[in-house]
Amino acid sequence: MQITFRYTSQLATAAGAAEEMVEVENGSSLVDLLRDLAAKHDTDFSKFVVDKDGNVAPTLVVAVNGSQVSFEELVSLDKDSEVMLITPMSGG
Amino acid sequence: MSELSELDRAIYEWQLDVPGFGESGQRKVRSATALVSRIGGLGGPLAFQLAAAGIGKLILAHGGNLRQDDLNRQILMRWDGLDKPRVESAAKTLANFNPNVEVEIVNANVSEGNAADLVARADVVFDCAPLFEERFLMNRECIGQGKPLIDCAMYNLEGHVFPIVAGRTPCLACLFPETPPHWKRRFPVIGAVSALVANVGVMEGLKLLAGFGESNIGKMIHLDSSSMEMRKIKVQRRPDCSVCGPLK
Ligand SMILES: [Zn+2]
Numbered sequence: 001m002q003i004t005f006r007y008t009s010q011l012a013t014a015a016g017a018a019e020e021m022v023e024v025e026n027g028s029s030l031v032d033l034l035r036d037l038a039a040k041h042d043t044d045f046s047k048f049v050v051d052k053d054g055n056v057a058p059t060l061v062v063a064v065n066g067s068q069v070s071f072e073e074l075v076s077l078d079k080d081s082e083v084m085l086i087t088p089m090s091g092g
Numbered sequence: 093m094s095e096l097s098e099l100d101r102a103i104y105e106w107q108l109d110v111p112g113f114g115e116s117g118q119r120k121v122r123s124a125t126a127l128v129s130r131i132g133g134l135g136g137p138l139a140f141q142l143a144a145a146g147i148g149k150l151i152l153a154h155g156g157n158l159r160q161d162d163l164n165r166q167i168l169m170r171w172d173g174l175d176k177p178r179v180e181s182a183a184k185t186l187a188n189f190n191p192n193v194e195v196e197i198v199n200a201n202v203s204e205g206n207a208a209d210l211v212a213r214a215d216v217v218f219d220c221a222p223l224f225e226e227r228f229l230m231n232r233e234c235i236g237q238g239k240p241l242i243d244c245a246m247y248n249l250e251g252h253v254f255p256i257v258a259g260r261t262p263c264l265a266c267l268f269p270e271t272p273p274h275w276k277r278r279f280p281v282i283g284a285v286s287a288l289v290a291n292v293g294v295m296e297g298l299k300l301l302a303g304f305g306e307s308n309i310g311k312m313i314h315l316d317s318s319s320m321e322m323r324k325i326k327v328q329r330r331p332d333c334s335v336c337g338p339l340k
Pocket of ligand 1: 266334337
């Protein structure tokens with residue numbers, strides 16, 4: 001099924017868009033989903049999602065339908081779900 | 093808590109009529125001290141708006157001199173303040189705006205040497221600093237001292253505000269457990285975006301101080317001025333958080 005992924009800050013800049021439709025298989029874990037997503041993009045994007053060892057980047061915040069989820073969680077998504085990938089920002 | 097003076101009533105008349113805020117809210121705000129870490133694009137309009145709201149005292153911490161490339165967003169500054177300490181420009185602007193708000197300036201950024209003292213003297217802290225080292229330090233002090241922290245941030249046409257209360261919400265280290273490796277000190281932003289984020293931060297701070305409206309503690313308020321959409325994300329507490337994990 002197609003799920004809306006929403007990107008923020010530096011990740012949105014790297015993606016060139018604030019959102020993207022991503023094909024997601026039923027029952028896939030969040031970690032697999034993020035690894036697949038990283039593999040589909042270049043390193044300008046993927047460096048915010050996974051670190052050089054292939055683990056999910058510790059400073060990536062993932063929210064599903066408005067609630068942060070932990071990477072270990074089994075998240076059930078349906079076609080109306082919105083997955084938001086949040087990367088840090090600061091002041092200045 | 094002190095009573096409102098006749099002058100206070102005259103200045104704040106329009107907001108004394110705000111339902112839920114009123115005289116008791118104004119007295120709480122008027123009795124409060126706010127620490128603002130950095131008074132640039134975020135902290136400048138934020139401090140300005142706190143002064144307009146009648147905060148009792150502002151402590152403004154920001155080291156360094158004003159540069160031309162600050163002027164697209166740092167609206168507390170003054171042209172005649174170029175190459176002089178930013179906090180001096182800010183103090184002059186605020187004194188001209190309303191001399192009845194006490195302003196203490198600190199010509200230094202928040203550091204290990206001053207963070208504990210600055211936070212101890214504040215009732216609420218607004219973090220608008222560019223460096224994550226400063227932001228994590230402010231977070232640690234606020235959690236340790238039980239002071240509410242309004243974390244404000246921006247990038248490009250976006251921003252977020254994350255109100256943190258020790259023991260009741262996750263903290264900044266729950267959200268970002270380490271310094272983001274790819275964050276750059278210099279980033280794109282328009283002044284109106286930083287002011288938008290600042291004003292959301294001020295409202296969350298005022299609601300906490302005065303106890304009105306619906307507080308968003310523990311939620312990241314994300315603003316996208318490109319689409320003008322706002323989302324709220326419920327942040328999770330990390331049980332193993334190095335800062336707030338030990339709190340029950
Ligand atoms: Zn924490």
